[in-house]
Amino acid sequence: MKKYDEILIGSGPAAYKMSNLLAKTNHKVLVIEGFEYGGTCPNYGCEPKIFLEGAVRTVLQSQQLLKHGISQPAQLDWHALMQTKLQRFNPWPSETREIIKKSHDVEDGYAHFIDDKTVSVNGHQYQANHIIIATGQTPNTLTIPGKEYLHTNYDLLSLKNLPPRIAVIGAGFVGLELATLVAAAGAEVTMIIHSDRILRGFTRAEDKALVDAMQKRGIKFIFNANPQKVSQQGKELTITTDQGEVKTDYILNATGRQPNIEKLSLNNTNIAYDRHGIKVDGHMMTSVEGIYAIGDVVSRKQPKLTPVAEFEGQYLFDYLIGKTTQQITYPAIGQAAFTFPEVAKVGVNPDDVANDPQYQVKKIPLKYGSLYAGQNDQISTLTLVFKGRQLVGASEIGDYAADDINNFIPIIGLHIDSNEYRQKVMAIYPALGDKVAGLLP
Numbered sequence: 498m499k500k501y502d503e504i505l506i507g508s509g510p511a512a513y514k515m516s517n518l519l520a521k522t523n524h525k526v527l528v529i530e531g532f533e534y535g536g537t538c539p540n541y542g543c544e545p546k547i548f549l550e551g552a553v554r555t556v557l558q559s560q561q562l563l564k565h566g567i568s569q570p571a572q573l574d575w576h577a578l579m580q581t582k583l584q585r586f587n588p589w590p591s592e593t594r595e596i597i598k599k600s601h602d603v604e605d606g607y608a609h610f611i612d613d614k615t616v617s618v619n620g621h622q623y624q625a626n627h628i629i630i631a632t633g634q635t636p637n638t639l640t641i642p643g644k645e646y647l648h649t650n651y652d653l654l655s656l657k658n659l660p661p662r663i664a665v666i667g668a669g670f671v672g673l674e675l676a677t678l679v680a681a682a683g684a685e686v687t688m689i690i691h692s693d694r695i696l697r698g699f700t701r702a703e704d705k706a707l708v709d710a711m712q713k714r715g716i717k718f719i720f721n722a723n724p725q726k727v728s729q730q731g732k733e734l735t736i737t738t739d740q741g742e743v744k745t746d747y748i749l750n751a752t753g754r755q756p757n758i759e760k761l762s763l764n765n766t767n768i769a770y771d772r773h774g775i776k777v778d779g780h781m782m783t784s785v786e787g788i789y790a791i792g793d794v795v796s797r798k799q800p801k802l803t804p805v806a807e808f809e810g811q812y813l814f815d816y817l818i819g820k821t822t823q824q825i826t827y828p829a830i831g832q833a834a835f836t837f838p839e840v841a842k843v844g845v846n847p848d849d850v851a852n853d854p855q856y857q858v859k860k861i862p863l864k865y866g867s868l869y870a871g872q873n874d875q876i877s878t879l880t881l882v883f884k885g886r887q888l889v890g891a892s893e894i895g896d897y898a899a900d901d902i903n904n905f906i907p908i909i910g911l912h913i914d915s916n917e918y919r920q921k922v923m924a925i926y927p928a929l930g931d932k933v934a935g936l937l938p
């Protein structure tokens with residue numbers, strides 16, 4: 498049986514980070530990938546989504562500026578846009594595999610455990626000093642009749658021709674972001690939501706303002722609706738819900754994601770897990786010594802995001818080579834939904850402390866600034882949360898919320914004092930960054 502220093506199961510952002518770091522050592526490493534090298538983010542997640550958003554933003558901003566100096570809004574040609582997307586992204590998995598292969602052994606296939614020490618793939622068995630599970634998450638399946646008609650983010654982000662009508666089940670990050678893209682390209686979009694609100698984690702006011710903005714662009718929202726079955730008549734699909742029927746041509750199932758543990762045969766091991774993923778200790782070690790888990794597959798309270806997965810990859814590398822003995826501690830984590838307008842946040846949610854006298858919440862409409870008025874952006878609102886003089890939370894809805902909130906993450910993460918900030922930082926003017934100094938107490 499072949500033995501390695503490290504076996505990495507998966508090659509997404511978490512494992513890829515570790516693989517790059519391990520390439521600079523003399524460790525013998527095996528990387529096992531069952532699907533596309535590079536994982537979710539570069540192939541069917543963040544990267545293709547933000548690439549498509551480039552053209553979509555232009556279309557939506559030009560619509561917003563109609564009668565404000567723009568007479569003809571831009572039009573999106575989905576087919577042409579997807580050609581450029583496929584050209585850019587199709588080579589990535591094989592290029593990523595080649596990069597990994599320059600330094601490590603690779604096995605193309607899904608790995609499973611034989612016991613607490615042995616991994617099997619393609620009929621070969623391997624052992625290692627450290628086995629690292631970085632298998633990520635996969636879309637939830639809906640167990641309803643007609644579930645075979647449901648599509649995932651993977652399918653939609655490769656869709657060469659745009660169906661005239663698209664129904665989206667679920668209004669979390671994936672549902673809202675992908676609905677924004679296809680609606681801007683001209684599809685008639687209906688969102689089916691099983692509760693009375695979208696996203697969660699942002700403020701109610703931000704949720705509502707985002708729904709209002711999307712509705713104004715013609716996107717339909719059906720709240721408190723549970724899909725019960727899907728049927729097909731000719732080319733038309735019908736989703737039956739407890740709120741009535743939705744007729745459509747294409748259905749995106751965006752009802753959340755579940756950890757990729759099924760194929761691992763964890764029942765052959767003593768690795769503990771729950772429905773959120775694999776349980777780890779402060780050193781990312783599972784309940785079995787020598788076996789670790791990083792990235793989206795981990796059961797933890799931090800959001801499942803690419804920078805978090807990479808951070809854990811960096812931490813585990815440092816820990817395994819003896820550079821640190823400390824337990825992992827996470828930085829201030831910023832998060833955004835790349836909708837139009839965007840919503841973004843870091844730290845304390847203003848809604849959670851609205852009635853707590855220890856906190857002061859400041860709401861700042863941004864539409865009066867020339868920067869925002871120039872975009873005819875009527876919505877942009879920044880909300881800051883202070884505990885005493887310290888900024889502890891920031892959230893925003895607006896065309897550039899993600900970039901705007903990035904200005905506040907260092908202040909919260911580094912606990913920067915307002916006076917020190919004003920003394921040492923002079924931001925570019927005019928941009929949101931230039932207002933930060935004035936907004937601090």
Ligand SMILES: Cc1cc2nc3c(=O)[nH]c(=O)nc-3n(C[C@H](O)[C@H](O)[C@H](O)COP(=O)(O)OP(=O)(O)OC[C@H]3O[C@@H](n4cnc5c(N)ncnc54)[C@H](O)[C@@H]3O)c2cc1C
Pocket residue numbers: 506507508509510511512529530531532533534535536537538539541542543544546606607608609631632633634650671757760761791792793794801802803804806835
């Ligand atoms: C549509 C979409 C948009 C997103 N947008 C953003 C964004 O804007 N910003 C952000 O921060 N995050 C975003 N995310 C989340 C981000 O993609 C994930 O947090 C990130 O990819 C997690 O990295 P990972 O390495 O843990 O897992 P993954 O990237 O999922 O990689 C895991 C890999 O393991 C492989 N694998 C699974 N089981 C096995 C097995 N048994 N054997 C071998 N290989 C296996 C899989 O094939 C996969 O390649 C988005 C996700 C989606 C779906």
Ligand SMILES: NC(=O)c1ccc[n+]([C@@H]2O[C@H](COP(=O)([O-])OP(=O)(O)OC[C@H]3O[C@@H](n4cnc5c(N)ncnc54)[C@H](O)[C@@H]3O)[C@@H](O)[C@H]2O)c1
Pocket residue numbers: 639666667668669670671672674689690691692695696722723724751752753754800801802832833834835
């Ligand atoms: N911009 C980003 O950073 C970004 C983008 C996409 C994904 N992600 C990551 O991926 C994770 C998963 O995103 P997601 O959108 O798949 O999940 P999510 O948990 O954010 O949203 C799932 C949605 O589906 C709904 N839902 C669940 N079960 C349902 C059912 N049976 N019927 C109808 N609706 C149902 C939920 O109420 C929710 O609105 C996110 O939490 C985030 O960590 C991040």
